[in-house]
Structure formats: structure tokens, C-alpha cells
Amino acid sequence: xxxxxxxxxxxxxxxxxxxxxxxxxxxxxxIVKNGTVISKASNSVxxxxxxxxxxxxxxxxxxxxxxxxxxxxxxxxYTSCEPCPMCLGAIYWARIDKLFYANDRNDAKNIGFxxxxxxxxxxxxxxKRSIPTIRIMQNEAIKAFEDWKQKTNKIRY
Amino acid sequence: xxxxxxxxxxxxxxxxxxxxxxxxxxxxxxIVKNGTVISKASNSVxxxxxxxxxxxxxxxxxxxxxxxxxxxxxxxxYTSCEPCPMCLGAIYWARIDKLFYANDRNDAKNIGFxxxxxxxxxxxxxxKRSIPTIRIMQNEAIKAFEDWKQKTNKIRY
Numbered sequence: 001x002x003x004x005x006x007x008x009x010x011x012x013x014x015x016x017x018x019x020x021x022x023x024x025x026x027x028x029x030x031i032v033k034n035g036t037v038i039s040k041a042s043n044s045v046x047x048x049x050x051x052x053x054x055x056x057x058x059x060x061x062x063x064x065x066x067x068x069x070x071x072x073x074x075x076x077x078y079t080s081c082e083p084c085p086m087c088l089g090a091i092y093w094a095r096i097d098k099l100f101y102a103n104d105r106n107d108a109k110n111i112g113f114x115x116x117x118x119x120x121x122x123x124x125x126x127x128k129r130s131i132p133t134i135r136i137m138q139n140e141a142i143k144a145f146e147d148w149k150q151k152t153n154k155i156r157y
Numbered sequence: 158x159x160x161x162x163x164x165x166x167x168x169x170x171x172x173x174x175x176x177x178x179x180x181x182x183x184x185x186x187x188i189v190k191n192g193t194v195i196s197k198a199s200n201s202v203x204x205x206x207x208x209x210x211x212x213x214x215x216x217x218x219x220x221x222x223x224x225x226x227x228x229x230x231x232x233x234x235y236t237s238c239e240p241c242p243m244c245l246g247a248i249y250w251a252r253i254d255k256l257f258y259a260n261d262r263n264d265a266k267n268i269g270f271x272x273x274x275x276x277x278x279x280x281x282x283x284x285k286r287s288i289p290t291i292r293i294m295q296n297e298a299i300k301a302f303e304d305w306k307q308k309t310n311k312i313r314y
Contacts, residue, residue, distance in 0.1 A: 009294050016301035020308060026301035046312040050218055051227045051250040057209055070208045080298045085279055086250060089243025091288065092275045093208040099290045102298030111302045112313060118249045122242055123280055131248065133256045137166045141237045141259030144173035144183035145268045151177060155203040156269060 005100055008032050008078045013102060015042045015055070016080035023047060026111070029055035029079040031063040031072065031096075038075065039063040055079060056087035060094050070157055072096050081108055084115040085122050093157075162257055165189050165235040170259060172199045172212070173237035180204060183268070186212035186236040188220040188229065188253075195232065196220035212236060213244035217251050227314055229253050238265055241272040242279050250314075 008030050015028025025043030032038065041058035045051055056079050064070055072094040081103040083091060091099060109116040126133045148154065165187050172185025182200030189195065198215035202208055213236050221227055229251040238260040240248060248256060266273040283290045305311065 005291075005293060010297070013294065013298045013301065016298065017304060020301055020304040020311075023312070025314070026305040028301075045227050045250075045314050049221050049225055049227050051221060051229075051252075051314070052209065052214055052218060052247045061207055061209060064206050064208060068206055070202050070206045072208075080301060082283075082292075084246055084250075085242050086244075086246025088279060089241055089246060089275055090209045092271065092278065093202075093241075093243060095208075096288065099288055100293055101290065102292065102294045103302060104292070104295075107295075107299065107302055111306050114249065118246055119279070121249065122245060122276070126239075131253065131256055133258065134162075135239075135259065135261070136162060136257055137170065137259045138261075138264075140167070141170045141173065142264065144170065144177055144185075144237060145260060145264055147174060147177040148183040149268050154177075155180070157182070157202045157208070 003035060005078070008037070008076075009080075009100055009102060011037065011040060012055075012078045012080045015040055019043055019055075025054075027055040027079070027081050029059040029077060031059050031075050031077050033063075033067075033072075033075045038066055052086065054084065054087050056083050057090050060090050060096075064094070070094070076100070082115070084108075084113075085118050160192055162235070165194070165233075166237075166257055166259060168194065168197060169212075169235045169237045172197060176200055176212075182211075184212040184236070184238050186216040186234060188216050188232050188234050190220075190224075190229075190232045195223055209243065211241065211244050213240050214247050217247050217253075221251070227251070233257070238262075239272070241265075241270075242275050 019042035039062035176199035196219035
């Protein structure tokens with residue numbers, strides 16, 4: 001019998017519930033390829049002193065380590081909550097094919113998380129954001145991009 | 158003499174240029190607290206098989222490891238390119254105070270990077286995005302959030 005989307009999402013949900021018991025954040029994520037679980041992770045921001053250690057980021061890093069690639073094409077992610085902008089960005093960079101989520105950004109907001117706020121900030125012009133953002137030295141910085149453009153043996157990602 | 162913003166940005170730019178030579182992506186970032194460099198990093202996506210290993214994410218993880226905290230309040234980031242949505246999300250989660258950048262998302266687009274595309278995707282409704290995104294099992298998933306809400310000794314982040 002083929003395992004269903006609810007089967008995999010239940011794993012992500014169980015991870016999120018156990019994470020609260022284990023002093024992590026209330027989030028879990030699972031990455032599946034061809035019907036096989038490649039990685040399972042929960043949020044470990046406070047446990048690891050790492051603000052990037054959301055369940056989805058942890059699951060992506062673990063799956064890439066297991067599969068020895070930075071490209072998770074053909075993979076599906078099941079996450080117990082709609083990804084925040086950081087995690088959604090990571091999902092795009094990892095080329096994940098399909099995404100299932102359960103709780104959403106408003107549910108996260110209701111228990112004190114900034115997902116919704118960060119989505120709003122990203123849509124603002126840089127000058128309107130809460131973090132002061134200043135552009136300097138473009139003339140100097142462009143050299144790395146020119147070097148990249150001219151490099152013949154680069155690995156694109 | 159107090160070190161200037163251009164001094165720190167030059168470090169980030171030098172990292173981005175050396176990164177191209179060292180088979181990394183053309184990006185560098187520096188985190189500074191009270192005038193002292195806490196972390197320096199370049200993009201290591203292909204070197205580490207980690208799609209989240211952008212310069213800014215690497216710099217945040219390194220700074221948090223050094224300072225033993227998930228909170229980089231009072232820190233300034235200097236990055237050789239405008240952060241992509243993933244990295245900008247991480248900058249918000251890390252509570253960084255101020256951001257300097259040099260190249261921007263259009264410069265990145267011009268050499269083949271998806272920053273600009275991902276910014277556009279994030280602003281779309283979920284149903285309009287290029288990655289199919291499906292909500293299931295909210296009734297089951299909300300338990301972790303209820304548990305979190307009721308938890309009395311939790312570490313907020």
C-alpha cells in the first residue's frame with residue numbers, strides 16, 4: 001500500500017508535539033523522495049543557539065547531507081506549519097517539488113511567533129523596513145559578480 | 158580611530174571575491190558587535206552540499222555559536238549583496254540591528270541567481286506559486302501550538 005500524504009504529515013505533526021516536550025519550538029518537518037522518508041527534523045533554535053534552526057531548514061540540511069546534494073528536486077516536504085519566509089526561501093533554493101503544511105502563519109502569530117510580521121516586512125521597500133538597511137560600495141562589490149560571470153568551471157546552484 | 162562601515166564592508170567584499178576563487182558562491186558577509194568582527198563567512202552551498210549555506214546564514218550561525226546565543230541584537234551585518242528572502246528572514250529571526258549591503262537582487266539576477274524570482278514568489282498567494290502548496294490536517298497540527306501556549310517554562314525566541 002502506498003503511504004499517503006496524511007501518513008507523512010502525521011510524522012511531522014508528531015515531531016512538532018514531541019519538540020515542545022523536549023524544549024524545542026512547536027514545529028516539525030519531513031522530507032520524502034519516491035515514497036521514502038529522507039529526513040525528519042524539529043525546531044532547535046533555543047536548543048542549538050541557532051536562529052536558523054527551524055524544522056524545515058534542519059530537514060533540508062539533513063536531507064542534503066544524506067543525499068549528498070544541494071538539489072532536492074523530486075522531493076516533497078511535509079511541515080506542521082506554513083514555512084516562514086526564511087524557510088520558504090530555503091525550499092525554493094533546494095528546488096523542492098511540492099509542499100504540504102498544516103498550521104498557518106496566523107496560527108503561528110497567535111502563539112507569539114513573527115512569521116506574519118516578517119512576511120509583511122519583506123514586501124516593504126527597503127527604506128520602510130524596521131531594520132535600517134543601507135546600500136554602500138556597489139562599485140567595489142560588483143567585482144565578485146564579474147569574476148563569477150567569467151568563471152568557466154563554476155558549479156551553478 | 159573607530160573603524161568605519163566601509164572598512165567592514167571591504168572585508169565582506171574581499172570574502173566574496175576570494176570565495177569565487179575557492180569554488181564558493183560570489184557572496185561574503187561579516188557580523189560586527191560594538192566595533193568588533195564576530196563572524197566572517199562566504200557562500201558554501203556547493204562546497205558543503207547545503208542550499209541554506211549562504212554567506213549571511215553562515216555568518217549568523219557562526220556568530221551565534223561564538224556568542225552562545227540565538228539573539229544577535231546590537232549586531233550589524235555587512236553583506237556583499239542584498240540578502241535573499243531566506244537570509245533576510247534569518248536576519249529578522251536573529252534580531253540583527255542594522256544591515257549594510259552592496260550589490261542588489263538585480264545584480265544577482267544578472268549573473269543567474271534566483272533572489273529576485275523568490276522575492277516575487279513570496280508575494281504571491283500560495284495557490285499562485287510555482288511550488289504546489291497544499292494545506293492538510295490543521296485540526297491535528299494545532300495541538301503542538303496549544304501545548305506551546307500552555308507551557309510555562311518555555312524559552313521564547
